[in-house]
Amino acid sequence: MRQPLAVTEQSMVKQERAARTRESLIRSAAQIFDREGFSVASLTGISSLAGVSNGALHFHFASKAALADAVEAAALTRLLAVTDAGPAPGAGRVQLLVDVTYGLAAALRTDVVLRAGFELSGEPSRVSQSDLRVRWRRWVEDTLERADAEGELHPGVAARDVVTAVVAATVGFEVLGARDAAWLSASTVTRFWRLLLPTLVPAPLLVDLDAEGIRES
Numbered sequence: 001m002r003q004p005l006a007v008t009e010q011s012m013v014k015q016e017r018a019a020r021t022r023e024s025l026i027r028s029a030a031q032i033f034d035r036e037g038f039s040v041a042s043l044t045g046i047s048s049l050a051g052v053s054n055g056a057l058h059f060h061f062a063s064k065a066a067l068a069d070a071v072e073a074a075a076l077t078r079l080l081a082v083t084d085a086g087p088a089p090g091a092g093r094v095q096l097l098v099d100v101t102y103g104l105a106a107a108l109r110t111d112v113v114l115r116a117g118f119e120l121s122g123e124p125s126r127v128s129q130s131d132l133r134v135r136w137r138r139w140v141e142d143t144l145e146r147a148d149a150e151g152e153l154h155p156g157v158a159a160r161d162v163v164t165a166v167v168a169a170t171v172g173f174e175v176l177g178a179r180d181a182a183w184l185s186a187s188t189v190t191r192f193w194r195l196l197l198p199t200l201v202p203a204p205l206l207v208d209l210d211a212e213g214i215r216e217s
Helices: 005-036 043-050 054-060 064-083 093-110 112-121 132-149 159-177 186-200
Strands: none
Touching: 005 043, 005 054, 005 064, 005 112, 043 054, 043 064, 064 093, 064 112, 064 132, 093 112, 093 132, 093 159, 093 186, 112 132, 112 159, 132 159, 159 186
């Protein structure tokens, strides 16, 4: 038997309200985790910031660990949005890597969910479900392996060595930027690439690369 239209609409309204509450809790948790750290953060503080009761929080998330997993999963979606774009027209893999580091730095500056997700990935008191730092490293590895295969790297440079330098620097910017946004500024990223690119790319290809990025960040 078909449900009355009013009942269906009520159900949709409840589902939409529940989805909004869940998103509000994820964002509030990210703000508290970012500000206080996972270990210190309290569910009462998170529910208060979200403007809901503790009961409503527990309806959506059984524990602080479950809420942290949800924040990390939401952050992974944001990270994939940064990394999934292909190279700009006419650009190669190294330029893509440069451009994406700008996009990541900008997103970390402005998106507390992404920032908290990275922080949670390095939290020693919990087991990460999505580990954004590992995901980022794998993307950098894949991009540099493709760049090497396409002849974009200097013959004397090993892709794995570049991966080490890029991941160490960018994760370092992420960690330091959690407390000092200057580490995530475009100027910081530019200085890094101006230093690294001449050792990474053959001179004939270097002239076509832009250390300041060619995508809007």
